[in-house]
Amino acid sequence: MEFRHKDLVAIADLSAGEIHLILSTAASLKEISRRPIKKVPTLRGKTVVTLFYEPSTRTRMSFEIAAKRLSADTLNLTVAASSAVKGETLADTAHNLEAMQPDLLVIRHYASGAPSYLAGKLRCGVVNAGDGLHEHPTQALLDLLTVQEAKGRLDGLKVAIIGDIAHSRVARSDILAFSKMGSQVTVAGPATMLPPFLSDLGVQVTYSLEEAVAGADVIMMLRLQLERMGQGFISTLREYSQHFGLARRHLELAKEDAIIMHPGPLNRGVEISPEVADGAHSVILEQVTNGVAVRMAVLYLLIGGEKT
Amino acid sequence: MLIKGALVVDPAQALEAPMDLLLADGKIALLSPPGTIPGEGRRVVEARGLVLTPGLIDMHVHLREPGEEYKETIETGTRAAAQGGFTAVAAMPNTSPVNDTASVSRYIREQAAAAGLARVYPVAAISMGSKGESLSEFGDQKEAGAVAVSDDGKPVMNSMLMRRALEYARTFALPVISHSEDLELRGRGMMHEGRVSLILGLKGIPAAVEEVMVFRDLALAGLTGARLHIAHVSTAGAVELIRRAKAAGLKVSAETAPHYFSLTDAAVIGYDTNAKVNPPLRGAADLAAITEGLRDGALDAIASDHAPHSTLEKDLEFEAAAFGLIGLETSLGLSLKLVHEGVLSLSQLIAKMSLNPARILGLAGGTLAVGAPADLTLIDLNREWTVDVGKFASKSRNCPFHGWTLKGRAVMTVVGGKIVSSEQ
Numbered sequence: 159m160e161f162r163h164k165d166l167v168a169i170a171d172l173s174a175g176e177i178h179l180i181l182s183t184a185a186s187l188k189e190i191s192r193r194p195i196k197k198v199p200t201l202r203g204k205t206v207v208t209l210f211y212e213p214s215t216r217t218r219m220s221f222e223i224a225a226k227r228l229s230a231d232t233l234n235l236t237v238a239a240s241s242a243v244k245g246e247t248l249a250d251t252a253h254n255l256e257a258m259q260p261d262l263l264v265i266r267h268y269a270s271g272a273p274s275y276l277a278g279k280l281r282c283g284v285v286n287a288g289d290g291l292h293e294h295p296t297q298a299l300l301d302l303l304t305v306q307e308a309k310g311r312l313d314g315l316k317v318a319i320i321g322d323i324a325h326s327r328v329a330r331s332d333i334l335a336f337s338k339m340g341s342q343v344t345v346a347g348p349a350t351m352l353p354p355f356l357s358d359l360g361v362q363v364t365y366s367l368e369e370a371v372a373g374a375d376v377i378m379m380l381r382l383q384l385e386r387m388g389q390g391f392i393s394t395l396r397e398y399s400q401h402f403g404l405a406r407r408h409l410e411l412a413k414e415d416a417i418i419m420h421p422g423p424l425n426r427g428v429e430i431s432p433e434v435a436d437g438a439h440s441v442i443l444e445q446v447t448n449g450v451a452v453r454m455a456v457l458y459l460l461i462g463g464e465k466t
Numbered sequence: 467m468l469i470k471g472a473l474v475v476d477p478a479q480a481l482e483a484p485m486d487l488l489l490a491d492g493k494i495a496l497l498s499p500p501g502t503i504p505g506e507g508r509r510v511v512e513a514r515g516l517v518l519t520p521g522l523i524d525m526h527v528h529l530r531e532p533g534e535e536y537k538e539t540i541e542t543g544t545r546a547a548a549q550g551g552f553t554a555v556a557a558m559p560n561t562s563p564v565n566d567t568a569s570v571s572r573y574i575r576e577q578a579a580a581a582g583l584a585r586v587y588p589v590a591a592i593s594m595g596s597k598g599e600s601l602s603e604f605g606d607q608k609e610a611g612a613v614a615v616s617d618d619g620k621p622v623m624n625s626m627l628m629r630r631a632l633e634y635a636r637t638f639a640l641p642v643i644s645h646s647e648d649l650e651l652r653g654r655g656m657m658h659e660g661r662v663s664l665i666l667g668l669k670g671i672p673a674a675v676e677e678v679m680v681f682r683d684l685a686l687a688g689l690t691g692a693r694l695h696i697a698h699v700s701t702a703g704a705v706e707l708i709r710r711a712k713a714a715g716l717k718v719s720a721e722t723a724p725h726y727f728s729l730t731d732a733a734v735i736g737y738d739t740n741a742k743v744n745p746p747l748r749g750a751a752d753l754a755a756i757t758e759g760l761r762d763g764a765l766d767a768i769a770s771d772h773a774p775h776s777t778l779e780k781d782l783e784f785e786a787a788a789f790g791l792i793g794l795e796t797s798l799g800l801s802l803k804l805v806h807e808g809v810l811s812l813s814q815l816i817a818k819m820s821l822n823p824a825r826i827l828g829l830a831g832g833t834l835a836v837g838a839p840a841d842l843t844l845i846d847l848n849r850e851w852t853v854d855v856g857k858f859a860s861k862s863r864n865c866p867f868h869g870w871t872l873k874g875r876a877v878m879t880v881v882g883g884k885i886v887s888s889e890q
Contacts, residue, residue: 271737292667
C-alpha cells in the first residue's frame, strides 16, 4: 500500500488501511531510537520546518527528534500569539517559509482548520501538530501504536476517554482513530465538557467515571485546563478530581490488564492520582517514546522515497 | 416606454396575466390587455415569454459606505442590486461612522441618487454608535429618509433600552428591526452548533442564541404595541415563535435569507470562510422549517443580508475570518428554486421579495398599479445560468454559491422608468 497524501491534517482524512501503514512503518522505525548511533540517512537533504503558534514542549521536540533521526534538517519557528495578531497573516508567514524551499511544514495553531487552510495554499506538505479544538492526528497515531503494542490489536477494545472532551483536539482525533480501527469509545466527564452531538460520532456518553471505566481495556485521561474553572465549566478542582480523577480504586472496575494513558502534561492529583500515573498499568512514558516513532513514520511516508 | 407581452405578476392586485404596461413620467401610466396600447412613437420592449414584476426590494443589505469603501460602495452595491433585479434596498446602519445621525442618512441618499441605479432606504441605528447605551434621534432620521431603526450586526442586549426603542419608534411610526442574538450565549461561537461543529472543532452557536432573543423581542413587542420586524431568521424554533406571535395578533413581521433555505452547516466543511455567516448556516431540520415558514406565511420576506467582505477579511483561518456573504446577485435565482419546486407560487415569491418589504418599511413601490413608481423587474424564469463571482458587479467576492447552476434570472431592471440594468 502506498501513502498518497501531500499532507497529514486530520485522522478524518485517513482510511483504516492508511493508519495501519503508518503504524507498521512506525513499528519498524522504532528500533532506530534504540541504536547507539540513533540516525539513518533516509531524509538527508530534506528540510522540515516546525511552525508553532502555541506553546508546546513535547510535541515540537518529538517532531524535531524524529526529523533528526532520519537526517532531515530542522528549523523551528515559534510565534507568540500576541505578535501574530499584530503581524503578518498566517498565509504570508507560510508563503515566506515556503519560499525557502522546505519539504514539510509542521504546524501547531490555536485556530481550528489552520493546517487545512495552509495545506490548500502550499505546495510543500503540511503536518498538523494540533489545531485549536479540531485534531491532533499524530497524538492519536501514537496512542494507537501504544495500544497495539500493549494489546496486540486495535479492534474490539473498549476505550474510555475521560475529561474535557469539549476542548480537546486529542479526544476528537482519538475518537475518530479508535472508532475507525473497530474499537468502542466511551467518553465521560461533567456535562459542561461533553459537547452535544457526541453520540452522532458513535460514541457512548456517560457522566460517570465508574461507568466509563467498567470493563475498559484502555483508559485515557485528558488534561484539565485549569482556566476552565473561571469559565463556568466546573465549580472547583476539588470537586472535579473527586468525580473525574482516576484513582486506584477505579482500576478494579476495568479489565485486569487495562492500560492507563495520558497525552500529558499531567496535573498530578487532579485528573490522575500519582500512584496510578506511576503504577504498573501506566503506559504514559511509552506514549512519549512512540510519539517519536510515529512522527518518524509520518515524515518518512510524506517526504521519503521518490514520491516528492 | 411600453413593455409588451410579458406575464404580469402583481400580488398587490392579485394579478397574474399577460398585460402590456406603459410607463410615463417615472410612473406606471397604464396597464391593459395585450395589444390594446399602441406602440407608435414609443420605445417598445418586447417581453413575450418573460415575467414582469414590481421592482424587487431587498430590505436587508450592507453597502459599506461610508467607511469601508474597499468592500463595497453605494455605487457598486446598487449596481449589484440592479443586476440582481432589485430596484430598492434598505441599507443597514453598521457603517463607519454608524448611521446614528440624520446627516449619514442624507449622505447615503445623496450617493444613491448620484449613482442612479437603485433606490436606497437608510435604516437608522437604534442606539448611538450601536453601542446599546442611548437612543439615536429617530425623528430626525425619519425626516432624513430613514425607513426603520436597527442596531443590525449587533443585538440590543439591554432589554430596557429595547423596550424604550420600541416605544420611541412608535412615536415616529418606524418599525424596529431586531438582530436577534444573545451575545453572552454565543460566546466565541463561529458556526451552528451541531455534528459538523463538533467534528471541525469550531465553537458552536446553538439555535437558542437566536431564539431567546426572538422570544424577548416578541414579548417586548406585545408589551409596547410597537411594530417589530425580525431580521435574518435561521432556526426552526424562531419560525415557530414568530408563527405563534402572529396568531396571537402581534404586529410582527420577519425575513429570512436565501442561504438559510439553500445551505446547511455542511457547507462549512473544509473551513470555507464564505460559509461563515451570522446567524450561521443551520441544520437540515432548520432549513426545512425555514422553507415551511415561507410557505405558510410565518416568514414575510426574503432579504439577502448582502454583506461584502474583501480577501483581507475572508482569506484567513476560519476563526479570524469575518461573518457574512454577498447575496444581491444570487438572491432571485436561489429564491426562484422555491417556485420551481412548488413551495411557493410565483405570486407568493414576488410578494416576499417586493410587496411585503414595501409594506413592512412603508415604501411607495411593491406594485405595478397605475400611479405607482415605474420600478419593475423583467425575469426569465427558465434561463439556466452559472454563478460566476468574476461577473459580479459587487466589489466583493465572498459568495458560497460560486459555480452553482441556477434557473431563472432578472434580464431587465427599471427604476423610475429608467433602465438601470439590461441584457438586451
